[in-house]
Amino acid sequence: MTLSELRYIIAVAKEKHFRKASETCFVSQPTLSVAVKKLEEELGVILFERRKQDVIVTPIGKKIIDLAEQIIERTQDIKTIAQESQGDLSSQLKIGAIYTVAPYLLPKFIPEFNKQSPNIPLIIEENYTHVLAEKLQSGELDLAIISLPFQEPNIETMPLYQEPFKVVIPPQHELAKKDSKISLNQIKDETVLLLGAGHCFRDQVVETYPNLMHMNYQSDRLQKTFEGSSLETIRYMVASGVGISIFPCTSLSERDENLFKIRELAAKDQANRVVALAWRKTFPRTEVLAAFKKVIKSIDIPCTIPIDN
Incomplete structure (x- = not known):
């Protein structure tokens, strides 16, 4: 049995x-x-069922391949530990971040990280939570910035900050003329634009405000049309008057005041999410983790509440 054979399977x-x-x-x-x-x-077992167009992993094959992935991952860890023991911290750091965090956190984080740790090249990827989880488990990513809850085997998480949800309203809307906080009851008859399936922020909004889905599907809504959109797409849909939406506060800035009105939710409807760092328990670069935490604590992330660890 060789490492090459494990990589092949x-x-x-x-x-x-x-x-x-x-x-x-x-x-x-x-x-x-x-x-x-x-x-x-x-091994004396069949790992794959061969078919004309593709192959199927057998049950025993899946167990063996899962273990093979761990072995390949740990061999890379051996190289990393050897490099760090010689004072070489220059190995690239592969970081993933969910779509609703990356554009708003990374532009602040990357310059400061490069300043504090100039010898560590960064490789950045944006993706859905489930894809980041898979790549974190396989070793394709070293760290992932996600939103809690994030329950994965052999993965540790560290909360970074908490951020509230806010309502965004078209400038010509009747609710935009009021400076008061918005309750869900006030938007029960509105078109509410949400992110599509796969976005954890959508799941959090729907879980927190289940009646939003109920309200949208009880009438002729445009939500289905725009499922799968990014926050940027929804941002301009709101500005054009198509509907209202709920955004994480870090995705909003002063420039948005020219597009639409931003309102806080009423006390009884207030909610937030916790953004966290995730890594494999076996991740050997403890110095890198320490550097990451230091940078996060040193940058200003507006409208959030830092979580001390």
Whole structure:
């Protein structure tokens, strides 16, 4: 059994196809196929059910591939530990962040991190929570900035800050003429624009205010049309008068006052989310974690409440 063979079966499981797996591993298909067959014979089990168009991972195959991913991850950790023991902290740091956090936090975080830790190159990725979780588990990402709750095996989290939700209203709307806080009862007959499935912020809003979904689906709403949109798309839809929405406060700035009106929720309807850092329990670069925490504490993130750890 070799590390190459483990990488091959991981690739086949991911691609569900031998040819595609061989391309990602930069070997010929016969080479990969022979190696996988050799490993199956050595273990005495079938890892994949071969079909004409694709392959299916067997139950025992899934268990073995899960373990193979951990082994490959730990081999990289060995290299990292060796580098750090020699004072080399220059290995790149791969950070993922959810779509509703990345554009508003990272422009503040990255320059300060580069200033405080200039020898650590950053690789940044925006994605959905479930994709970041998968990449964190596989070692494709070192850290992820997500929103709680985030319950994943072998993953640790550290709350960074808490931020409230706010209501955004078209400038010509009747509610925009009032300076008072907005209650859900006041928007029960409005078109409420929400992010599409896959966005954790949408899930949090729907979980906190379940009646919003009920209200939207009881009438001819445009919400379905715009599911899957980004906050930026919804921002301009609100500005054009299509409907109102609920945003995390960090996504709002003074420039938005020219687009629409921003209002706080009434006390009984107030809610917030907690943004957190996530990493594998086996992540060996403790100095990097310390550097990340230091930077987060040093930057100003408007309208949020820092969480001390």
